[in-house]
Amino acid sequence: MKTSTSPYAAMLALACLAIPCHADSGPACYDRLTQPHLAIVDSHLHFRPFGGSPILHQDLTRMLKNAGVLYANVFGIGQTLPYDSACTYYLNCPGTPVMPNLKNDIINAQNVTELPVQVPKLTMSMSFADLAKPATVKPGMSVLDQEFPGLFKWMGELNLVKQALFANGHRPVTLEEIRGWGPFMAALRERNMPIGLHGDLGDNDQPTKYLNLITEVVNLYPDNKVVWLHMGLSKELTDIDPDKHIKLLSNLLDKHPNMMIDLSWRVIADSYFFKPAIRAKYIPFINKYSKRILPGTDFVASDDKTFDSYLEELTVTSYIYQFVDDEAFRNIALGQNYFDMLRLQDKAPVVCGSRQVKQL
Numbered sequence: 401m402k403t404s405t406s407p408y409a410a411m412l413a414l415a416c417l418a419i420p421c422h423a424d425s426g427p428a429c430y431d432r433l434t435q436p437h438l439a440i441v442d443s444h445l446h447f448r449p450f451g452g453s454p455i456l457h458q459d460l461t462r463m464l465k466n467a468g469v470l471y472a473n474v475f476g477i478g479q480t481l482p483y484d485s486a487c488t489y490y491l492n493c494p495g496t497p498v499m500p501n502l503k504n505d506i507i508n509a510q511n512v513t514e515l516p517v518q519v520p521k522l523t524m525s526m527s528f529a530d531l532a533k534p535a536t537v538k539p540g541m542s543v544l545d546q547e548f549p550g551l552f553k554w555m556g557e558l559n560l561v562k563q564a565l566f567a568n569g570h571r572p573v574t575l576e577e578i579r580g581w582g583p584f585m586a587a588l589r590e591r592n593m594p595i596g597l598h599g600d601l602g603d604n605d606q607p608t609k610y611l612n613l614i615t616e617v618v619n620l621y622p623d624n625k626v627v628w629l630h631m632g633l634s635k636e637l638t639d640i641d642p643d644k645h646i647k648l649l650s651n652l653l654d655k656h657p658n659m660m661i662d663l664s665w666r667v668i669a670d671s672y673f674f675k676p677a678i679r680a681k682y683i684p685f686i687n688k689y690s691k692r693i694l695p696g697t698d699f700v701a702s703d704d705k706t707f708d709s710y711l712e713e714l715t716v717t718s719y720i721y722q723f724v725d726d727e728a729f730r731n732i733a734l735g736q737n738y739f740d741m742l743r744l745q746d747k748a749p750v751v752c753g754s755r756q757v758k759q760l
């Protein structure tokens with residue numbers, strides 16, 4: 401592995417030392433004293449970039465295996481740059497439209513079926529759906545079903561509202577459009593497919609500006625497994641009052657038993673979990689709601705990235721797991737929630753050496 405120059409070099413070095421523990425096939429119990437706190441599931445991973453070339457599929461699956469990731473969701477990307485654009489990142493190209501489309505789901509499906517691997521176990525996700533055009537979603541599902549019957553088990557990441565994309569033609573999905581989701585949400589329920597939504601909660605000036613959108617979704621479709629990604633946080637919302645945020649999340653989770661959240665994207669660690677006083681507020685919340693939380697990196701596989709880049713994202717997004725209790729560690733980082741959601745027979749190992757790092 402090439403030497404990392406990132407500010408997380410020390411964390412990476414520790415993680416790398418510990419990685420062979422993950423690769424061992426199924427220890428009877430998971431010893432937190434000697435094994436790493438990195439998640440073994442990446443339920444939020446984009447195999448396709450916004451534009452430009454991706455990391456080759458076989459290289460990415462090898463990276464995951466070498467990082468100790470045993471299960472991963474295969475997302476496309478909900479915002480694709482035009483094929484003839486020189487851009488690889490939408491933020492560098494305001495004015496260039498970005499749209500969801502079927503292409504990356506088809507390419508991912510082709511790669512997964514033509515280049516099979518034992519580790520990690522991959523779950524295919526439909527990322528093409530345009531939530532502002534609900535009538536197009538079921539027909540898109542049919543296209544994928546026809547080409548790859550039974551292969552897709554998840555839907556997402558889809559953009560309910562993503563402020564970072566406003567300069568590229570995206571706008572928040574409207575309440576009226578959400579009300580039009582009925583047919584495809586019914587299809588997802590029939591197939592037990594979770595749907596992962598990027599729904600910004602707001603910005604630093606108006607932290608709950610868009611709360612009504614995700615609330616409308618879970619109110620209207622209470623029987624769907626809805627995963628609210630990044631807990632609604634983003635680069636535009638880096639300083640919401642943790643008490644207010646936690647209360648709002650708790651209320652939603654209490655009211656909607658099928659709703660989940662994910663802790664993906666390093667923005668959450670950088671702006672919240674790396675800060676001890678803020679972290680101290682989230683730990684009891686994560687422990688209490690540990691059955692309702694999924695792990696993920698939100699890595700985007702553009703070909704300028706290396707194994708170190710992936711390992712850094714995994715390390716940063718897993719940072720919080722060293723502080724949670726054993727039950728939460730097993731449910732989230734060791735994958736039990738993920739297995740339950742997908743109705744897999746796999747069982748997370750029990751934890752036999754508690755190493756919950758004390759707060760502060």
Ligand SMILES: [Zn+2]
Pocket residue numbers: 444446557698
């Ligand atoms: Zn994402």
